[in-house]
Amino acid sequence: MSVLRPLDKLPGLNTATILLVGTEDALLQQLAEAMLKEDCTSELKVHLAKSLPLPSNVNRPRIDLIVFVVNLHSKHSLRNVEESLHHVDATFFLGKVSFLATGAGQESHCSIHRNTVMKLAHTYRSPLLFCDLEIEDFRATMAQRLVRMLQICAGHVPSVSALNLLSLLQSSENPSLEDL
Amino acid sequence: MRREPAGDVVRAKEMDETVSEFFRRTILKIPLTEMMTILKTWNFLSENQLQTVNFRQRKESLVQDLVLLCEENRASLNDAALLDIIYTQFHRHQKVWDVFQMSKGPGEDTDLFDMEQFKSSFKKILKRALKNVTVSFRDAEENAVWIRIAWGTQYRKPNQYKPAYVVYYSQTPYAFTSSSQLKSNLPLLGQTFETHNSTTPLQERSLGLDINMDSRIIHENKTEKERVQRVTQEIFGDYPQPRLEFAQYKLETKFKSDLNGGILAEREEPLRCLVKFSSPHLLEALKSLAPAGIADAPLSPLLTCIPNKGMNYFKIRDK
Numbered sequence: 361m362s363v364l365r366p367l368d369k370l371p372g373l374n375t376a377t378i379l380l381v382g383t384e385d386a387l388l389q390q391l392a393e394a395m396l397k398e399d400c401t402s403e404l405k406v407h408l409a410k411s412l413p414l415p416s417n418v419n420r421p422r423i424d425l426i427v428f429v430v431n432l433h434s435k436h437s438l439r440n441v442e443e444s445l446h447h448v449d450a451t452f453f454l455g456k457v458s459f460l461a462t463g464a465g466q467e468s469h470c471s472i473h474r475n476t477v478m479k480l481a482h483t484y485r486s487p488l489l490f491c492d493l494e495i496e497d498f499r500a501t502m503a504q505r506l507v508r509m510l511q512i513c514a515g516h517v518p519s520v521s522a523l524n525l526l527s528l529l530q531s532s533e534n535p536s537l538e539d540l
Numbered sequence: 541m542r543r544e545p546a547g548d549v550v551r552a553k554e555m556d557e558t559v560s561e562f563f564r565r566t567i568l569k570i571p572l573t574e575m576m577t578i579l580k581t582w583n584f585l586s587e588n589q590l591q592t593v594n595f596r597q598r599k600e601s602l603v604q605d606l607v608l609l610c611e612e613n614r615a616s617l618n619d620a621a622l623l624d625i626i627y628t629q630f631h632r633h634q635k636v637w638d639v640f641q642m643s644k645g646p647g648e649d650t651d652l653f654d655m656e657q658f659k660s661s662f663k664k665i666l667k668r669a670l671k672n673v674t675v676s677f678r679d680a681e682e683n684a685v686w687i688r689i690a691w692g693t694q695y696r697k698p699n700q701y702k703p704a705y706v707v708y709y710s711q712t713p714y715a716f717t718s719s720s721q722l723k724s725n726l727p728l729l730g731q732t733f734e735t736h737n738s739t740t741p742l743q744e745r746s747l748g749l750d751i752n753m754d755s756r757i758i759h760e761n762k763t764e765k766e767r768v769q770r771v772t773q774e775i776f777g778d779y780p781q782p783r784l785e786f787a788q789y790k791l792e793t794k795f796k797s798d799l800n801g802g803i804l805a806e807r808e809e810p811l812r813c814l815v816k817f818s819s820p821h822l823l824e825a826l827k828s829l830a831p832a833g834i835a836d837a838p839l840s841p842l843l844t845c846i847p848n849k850g851m852n853y854f855k856i857r858d859k
Contacts, residue, residue, distance in 0.1 A: 382833070384832060384834065385759075385832070385833050393754065396756055403756075405758065407758045408760060408761075410761045410833060411761070414760050415760060420758070420760075434834060437833075
């Protein structure tokens with residue numbers, strides 16, 4: 361069973377690769393395009409996958425950041441992410457994994473409670489971002505954030521590591537779950 | 541042709557009253573919001589003529605003005621029939637359509653299809669069979685032709701207000717029919733088609749996979765995407781789905797449990813559940829579920845059997 365490991369390959373020169381995992385291909389594609397529009401000194405690569413594990417016989421670069429995309433309107437998308445998480449090595453969760461929940465803006469369509477994804481993110485000690493990917497402006501802003509996070513995770517930002525970023529994000533964004 | 545007495549020469553040149561009435565009733569049917577579009581599609585009244593009409597007046601007066609213009613242009617019954625076809629094309633969803641599939645007899649040759657020849661012999665055959673019949677044609681997209689047939693009897697002129705429509709896709713063995721009357725005339729239509737079986741196979745459509753322009757985006761599950769597209773195409777086909785607005789499933793089942801006992805286990809009454817799907821275009825929505833990643837492919841046969849079974853109300857019971 362192939363498991364993704366963060367440091368099992370050598371990095372490409374000035375390359376930063378992000379892996380977006382989610383069932384809704386159209387949303388992932390749009391987010392990928394938005395990210396690639398950003399001005400960035402690193403060479404960006406975006407891999408899109410419906411689920412993990414990834415096909416094994418493929419030559420791919422080292423993955424610097426994994427973002428699991430959950431659509432709050434779809435239990436199917438949550439289940440898919442939960443199952444894919446089993447194929448990620450524990451060491452990835454030291455700042456190189458993030459969760460992204462979309463669809464919170466349309467409360468009436470949500471079949472997954474916010475708390476469910478918050479618990480999931482907490483369990484995996486990873487940041488959770490909310491963004492309605494269908495809205496172009498929100499998507500563009502999120503793309504900017506992700507590019508910045510990606511550069512840090514790829515080690516392209518001096519003095520900031522993925523672990524630094526994680527502790528920064530956790531203190532402000534993930535409140536203690538005892539309150540939930 | 542009977543000879544008109546001299547005094548009636550002028551009247552003979554005017555439009556027949558029944559045709560005039562037919563025009564009036566047909567134009568009256570058209571909603572004001574669609575009036576301009578439909579008249580322009582019909583292309584019988586010129587731009588200049590249309591400009592002389594006040595489209596903001598009361599509908600009855602507007603219709604009167606338009607009928608007068610038609611009379612000026614010496615519009616014929618055929619022109620009126622064409623307008624009726626166009627109206628029906630705009631309102632096709634308000635009609636109930638049956639679909640017929642033609643099958644090739646053994647030993648029949650593959651003939652090249654000629655639209656004009658089809659139309660002329662279709663008309664000839666119908667006119668030979670029935671003395672009083674009005675047949676009109678209008679070409680449409682994708683090698684389709686709309687045929688309007690107004691039926692009469694041996695002794696009565698065709699009733700223009702209860703026409704039958706046939707939409708024939710010449711490159712396929714399918715014809716759609718809709719009738720405002722008894723279906724007694726359908727066997728005749730069937731026979732009329734016999735000589736015009738289309739035997740050219742459906743045009744091959746290639747799988748329209750998104751070719752990613754940006755090489756920096758890599759789809760890891762390309763094979764899976766292709767599989768989903770293929771399965772979806774196998775189940776739903778390439779062409780637009782029939783328009784359906786809802787489907788309803790009633791489930792009745794006794795409670796089943798692995799655990800022994802429990803309150804529900806001994807319940808005699810079955811559990812009932814009703815699920816209703818509604819959508820402006822339900823079958824297209826179902827077709828797009830798997831490619832959009834919202835559901836796995838293949839979809840449940842309960843959903844995909846709708847066109848095959850011709851049902852959209854289902855009762856699911858325990859065996």
